[in-house]
Amino acid sequence: SCPLSSRCCAPSGTMNCRAEVLEVSVEGRQVEEAMLAVLHTILLHRSTGKFHYKKEGTYSIGTVGTQDVDCDFIDFAYVRVSSEELDRALRKAVREFKDALCGSGSDGMGQISLEFYQKKKSRWPFSDECILWELWTIKVNVVNLANEQERQICREKVGEKLCEKIINIVEVMNRHEYLPKMPTQSEVDNVFDTSLKDVQPYLYKISYQITDSLGSSVTTTMRRLIKDTLAL
């Protein structure tokens, strides 16, 4: 896969990993907004305020602000965490996904994954393990529409679908299943992404895959290009 988070570690086991799959069919211009809506909703639930550790192992938690986001190409609005850094990171990932998805060589089918993991430090020479504890996969199918009327209907339909997805996500969040234990100060970077200045999401990774027309998945467009070049 194509990790877009800078924290890269060796692939690991997926014990206790909860996996959820969501599927959407959208127009090309709706891909980014739809993905952001879903990813932000998940991260809203998977982010806390910044921890401030005090003496004796206690900590206080900062405050998470939220804001409404209106979509331009979908009749839909969602709430995201008020963190420009987080928003930028997600937008970057989603844009790359969209470019790959809608670029040439793609049939408009692919998936973007949001993984939450914990780091388990290992001794040298072994690299740290990443233990996946929650995996969200959003399968996307890009549709092409012929006229404005269809686009208008699509705006509404995708809006309704996204409402359903939000409800699905909230259902999962409500199960109160496994969450990493609250870490001590020395362990906090193994559980949370502490690089942001205003909020603290659990450690996450975003990756994507594009399905080519043969139905098999190619991990990067580069690989395909190289293949095509060599075939000439």
Add this chain to the structure above:
Amino acid sequence: AMDTDLSSQDRKDLDKFIKFFALKTVQVIVQARLGEKICTRSSSSPTGSDWFNLAIKDIPEVTHEAKKALAGQLPAVGRSMCVEISLKTSEGDSMELEIWCLEMNEKCDKEIKVSYTVYNRLSLLLKSLLAITRVTPAYRLSRKQGHEYVILYRIYFGEVQLSGLGEGFQTVRVGTVGTPVGTITLSCAYRINLAFMSTRQFERTPPIMGIIIDHFVDRPFPSSSPMHPCNYRAGEDSGAVYPSVEDSQEVCTTSFSTSPPSQCVFTVTKAHFQTPPPVVTDTLKVPVMGLAFSHQLSSSRLSYQPAALGVGSADMGYPVLFTGGLNAAHPHQLIGPGKEGGVPPVPNQPAHGTQADQERMCTPLDGVHYSAATPSSSEDTETVSNSSEGKCGSPHDLLETIFVRKVGAFVNKPINQVTMANLDIPFAMFAPKNVELEDNDPMVNPPESPDTESPLQGSLHSEGSSGSSTGNTHDDFVMIDFKPAFSKDDILPMDLGTFYREFQNPPQLSSLSIDIGAQSMAEDLDSLPEKLAVHEKNVKEFDAFVETLQ
């Protein structure tokens, strides 16, 4: 025995958590229906006052209402906190859209850690609530409120009442949190047969009559607490939120009746509104609790002009605060004439027997009160304020909102915005451009037929007109140029347009012409006695025939 497992500190903490959770829940729901985008900032340094580590603003009125509804209690089994969201149109029709329920059931989780796990899960639940409040149908409706309708909220505590949501309402669960004293559940039941009432329909003109079906005009539970608008604008800081008024004059009361529908107009009188309200022409109904208003869609012309709130925001649009009934302390106190010029004396009406404390009267939140009025026959707006003196000691800001209802609902645009092009009339573009006002709109007010001849007769005498700009066609549509679709001039000698023009005014069928029609009718009438005689002669045959059919 159950509770002894919970330390007293934990119990205190838990009660506090639940209380503030309930208050924050109400804030999130009401703020999500204000019609505005919400934005709060993250803060890495804990401020100590942000409950559940979430930046959720506290609108003081809302907190006040919630606290009042809770009255010091906490959600418990059989005692749920409900936030009811409803929609009220400019014509006064209202409809419940959603009920958000915070309930407690008996399933206890003894093992759970109060100060840590319960707290964090309550925080998670609030985040879920933030997300879910944006995905029910009422969200989009609330974003578009202002002119044709407003969104109101009402908080009550006790048994959940879902009957106002119409048939087939749906439920979405926001989440649950187990605690040692029970499981907190948060859910929303929402009406779905407004699905066809998409926001598009509210924006479109001409309006759609009768699109509100199955709405509760007569509230089944009249003893309910008053409703409040979601889209009032609280002060930016937590300070001056309550609207204040220089002179706390008469407080208008509401007088609505559940029984026979009357043409009521709700007016909310601004206390320092100088022009005296017009005289009421009809008797007012017996006042009833708060929100039992009953009226029907009618075609009278009443004007609606949103007025600005005295203090605070400028474009309240439609601040509508339903406060019920009469002053709790002085149920019979009404203001006679002299206080406000032109207000007729209203006989003291007994308040219906509900607990006074359920009517939210004369609190600082009572920005707005209603009075019933009936429309006059003229086209001017007429309202009446039936004032009652509120001895509550708090200043009131009363708003005058007079409703204009043109023929057809939801047409509240300024008159000059309604043009022919907006109306769904074929070839509207070709109509004369000076037809701007609805009053001149032939679709609304069909032109009178000429005195001498009927239009039918007129067309009888047309001499194969070419159809362009002659007077024998309908006077309000002038055919400037006729470009039929999918028709080209150069293909056939006679194209669709030419055909249309040539045969546009064919002569009437003779059987339809009035003279001949009248003639034949006269003949028919004359021949009736004869026919009857014949039938009477043959009555036996007819009877035999009927027998065979049975």
